[in-house]
Amino acid sequence: MDLVESYAEDLRFARRPAARVLLGLLLAALAVFPWVAAEHLVFLATLIALYSIGVIGQNLLIGYTGQISFGQAGFLAIGAFAFGHLRIWGAPFALALLGAGALAAVAGVFVGFPSLRLKGPYLSIATLGFGVAVYQVFVNWEVLSGGRSGLAIASLQPMFGLSGTRWTYYVYVLLLTGFTLAAYNIVSSFIGRAFVAIRDSDIAAEVNGVSLTRYKLLAFAISSFYTGVHGALYAQILGHIEPQIFNVLESITLFVAVIIGGVASIEGSILGAVFVTLVPKVFANFREMVPVVYGVTILLVLIFEPLGLFGRWLKTRLYFQLWPFR
Amino acid sequence: MEALLEVRELSLRFGGITALSQIGLAVAEGETLAVIGPNGSGKTSLFNCITSIYRPTSGAISFRGEPLTRHSPDEVTRLGIARTFQNLRLFHNMSVLDNLMVGRHLHFRKNLLAAVLRLRGEETRHRRRCEEIVEFLNLEPVRKTRAGDCPYGVQKRVELGRALATEPRLLLLDEPVSGLTQEEKEEFAYWIHEIRGRFGITILLVEHDLRVASRLAGRMVALDHGVKIAEGTPAAVQRHPDVIKAYLGE
Ligand SMILES: Nc1ncnc2c1ncn2[C@@H]1O[C@H](COP(=O)(O)OP(=O)(O)OP(=O)(O)O)[C@@H](O)[C@H]1O
Ligand SMILES: [Mg+2]
Numbered sequence: 001m002d003l004v005e006s007y008a009e010d011l012r013f014a015r016r017p018a019a020r021v022l023l024g025l026l027l028a029a030l031a032v033f034p035w036v037a038a039e040h041l042v043f044l045a046t047l048i049a050l051y052s053i054g055v056i057g058q059n060l061l062i063g064y065t066g067q068i069s070f071g072q073a074g075f076l077a078i079g080a081f082a083f084g085h086l087r088i089w090g091a092p093f094a095l096a097l098l099g100a101g102a103l104a105a106v107a108g109v110f111v112g113f114p115s116l117r118l119k120g121p122y123l124s125i126a127t128l129g130f131g132v133a134v135y136q137v138f139v140n141w142e143v144l145s146g147g148r149s150g151l152a153i154a155s156l157q158p159m160f161g162l163s164g165t166r167w168t169y170y171v172y173v174l175l176l177t178g179f180t181l182a183a184y185n186i187v188s189s190f191i192g193r194a195f196v197a198i199r200d201s202d203i204a205a206e207v208n209g210v211s212l213t214r215y216k217l218l219a220f221a222i223s224s225f226y227t228g229v230h231g232a233l234y235a236q237i238l239g240h241i242e243p244q245i246f247n248v249l250e251s252i253t254l255f256v257a258v259i260i261g262g263v264a265s266i267e268g269s270i271l272g273a274v275f276v277t278l279v280p281k282v283f284a285n286f287r288e289m290v291p292v293v294y295g296v297t298i299l300l301v302l303i304f305e306p307l308g309l310f311g312r313w314l315k316t317r318l319y320f321q322l323w324p325f326r
Numbered sequence: 327m328e329a330l331l332e333v334r335e336l337s338l339r340f341g342g343i344t345a346l347s348q349i350g351l352a353v354a355e356g357e358t359l360a361v362i363g364p365n366g367s368g369k370t371s372l373f374n375c376i377t378s379i380y381r382p383t384s385g386a387i388s389f390r391g392e393p394l395t396r397h398s399p400d401e402v403t404r405l406g407i408a409r410t411f412q413n414l415r416l417f418h419n420m421s422v423l424d425n426l427m428v429g430r431h432l433h434f435r436k437n438l439l440a441a442v443l444r445l446r447g448e449e450t451r452h453r454r455r456c457e458e459i460v461e462f463l464n465l466e467p468v469r470k471t472r473a474g475d476c477p478y479g480v481q482k483r484v485e486l487g488r489a490l491a492t493e494p495r496l497l498l499l500d501e502p503v504s505g506l507t508q509e510e511k512e513e514f515a516y517w518i519h520e521i522r523g524r525f526g527i528t529i530l531l532v533e534h535d536l537r538v539a540s541r542l543a544g545r546m547v548a549l550d551h552g553v554k555i556a557e558g559t560p561a562a563v564q565r566h567p568d569v570i571k572a573y574l575g576e
Pocket of ligand 2: 412
């Protein structure tokens with residue numbers, strides 16, 4: 001029996017002792033990881049961390065608010081190039097990151113406007129168009145993209161005598177932790193409730209005082225901020241960006257991560273990021289197989305486990321909680 | 327007495343179909359008014375016009391003396407009109423409690439930073455109000471249940487509770503007891519009665535069950551094919567020859 005003493009306690013993060021222990025273990029494991037794992041694995045984990053931020057952002061929009069959107073590559077590119085220019089102009093890492101997120105969020109609000117009129121597939125197509133347009137702008141506008149040679153970004157200066165790889169890992173994991181906590185807090189607040197209300201029934205949401213205009217645009221702004229930061233962190237780790245990186249396939253990959261990880265689940269978003277980061281590595285010698293793997297996995301997920309990897313985990317957990325009684 | 331809600335010469339057309347034609351009615355503060363009429367007579371359309379889900383083709387609606395033509399549905403709710411739907415529109419994937427909390431949304435002091443930092447003073451304040459509604463509608467056992475998993479009768483109560491959570495001045499109920507068992511109907515009729523008595527909320531009610539409607543309402547309006555054919559006490563309206571003809575056909 002799970003007794004709650006007060007409303008405030010009911011709202012606490014990681015309320016159950018078991019959850020707190022697990023969380024502590026997880027954080028400890030993340031801290032130790034770069035000292036026990038090979039360098040290329042640490043780099044891979046860093047990649048997963050930055051990808052998770054983007055997937056969480058898109059899940060806020062697609063999974064929680066129900067706005068199926070394909071403009072992600074556009075926000076990635078805006079975040080990455082804003083970050084690149086800011087860094088080149090001498091802005092420190094944190095400030096450039098904030099600028100990249102903010103600019104992507106502003107773009108998100110603009111892209112969000114069609115969502116006030118368009119629903120379902122029509123919105124998807126409109127946002128897909130945005131992604132393609134941003135791509136074309138960067139490809140054709142050399143002032144923005146740095147021309148044929150692209151933008152070169154100075155690497156992060158390691159601190160505390162850590163190696164570059166370890167330092168980047170710690171910075172990125174810390175950022176992921178922050179963005180994850182913020183996302184948990186958002187979805188459990190009045191904002192998250194408004195998002196889910198819009199997804200479950202937009203008419204009922206409106207009739208209960210939720211402004212569709214305000215909250216749809218807010219969903220676009222927050223998710224684009226996350227995706228912009230993802231783009232910036234990706235640019236930082238690559239050290240060199242050109243527009244070709246941010247093509248439609250990137251939009252699809254983020255979408256795949258949301259669906260496979262589990263719609264409307266923050267933990268699932270991270271699992272989804274693990275999936276889309278590892279699959280291309282596993283199939284490194286059969287590149288052309290990657291989209292096929294995505295496609296087949298999505299079909300399997302939609303048929304057998306609509307809640308994605310996270311749904312699978314919930315069922316497994318329930319199984320063990322009820323064990324040995326089934 | 328001045329009317330709380332006033333509808334004047336309201337018409338609504340969908341292409342060739344006239345859903346409402348020159349409807350006029352007034353709801354006085356504190357009364358319960360029932361709207362009756364056969365299927366397709368325009369009752370739900372009238373509700374949709376009042377809550378700004380449909381834009382009327384012509385005519386005017388005013389609430390507390392203020393015209394309601396340019397408002398979006400959420401603004402109408404903020405002014406003090408809440409409603410339930412004929413075919414339930416719950417937030418299926420939310421708990422019952424969260425459904426009620428959405429009803430509190432417009433009363434929240436909204437601060438983005440407080441939300442991101444998990445400062446939850448507002449949350450507990452509104453939770454207290456929701457618990458009062460939970461208690462009133464006997465929803466305690468299902469408080470944390472996913473709304474979509476609740477039986478139909480409970481879902482109807484949740485929707486009523488969500489509307490109450492907005493603290494309306496005027497409550498529109500679209501067939502609140504349809505699809506319920508006899509016992510549930512009795513319970514629901516009691517709650518509707520109490521909502522007016524205890525909370526002083528004015529009620530506009532669409533109901534097919536004429537027994538329930540005449541028990542709850544002080545006055546009745548009958549529609550047929552989008553036209554108002556009768557208005558008066560429940561007994562008088564049900565005896566009106568046009569009403570009998572509309573229900574029994576020629
Ligand atoms: N969105 C719409 N598009 C086209 N026609 C509509 C629309 N909404 C309502 N109508 C039409 O308007 C008329 C009135 O419908 P309405 O739903 O208001 O009736 P009602 O009195 O609520 O009926 P019921 O008792 O079956 O609920 C019907 O002929 C219906 O087909
Ligand atoms: Mg109806």
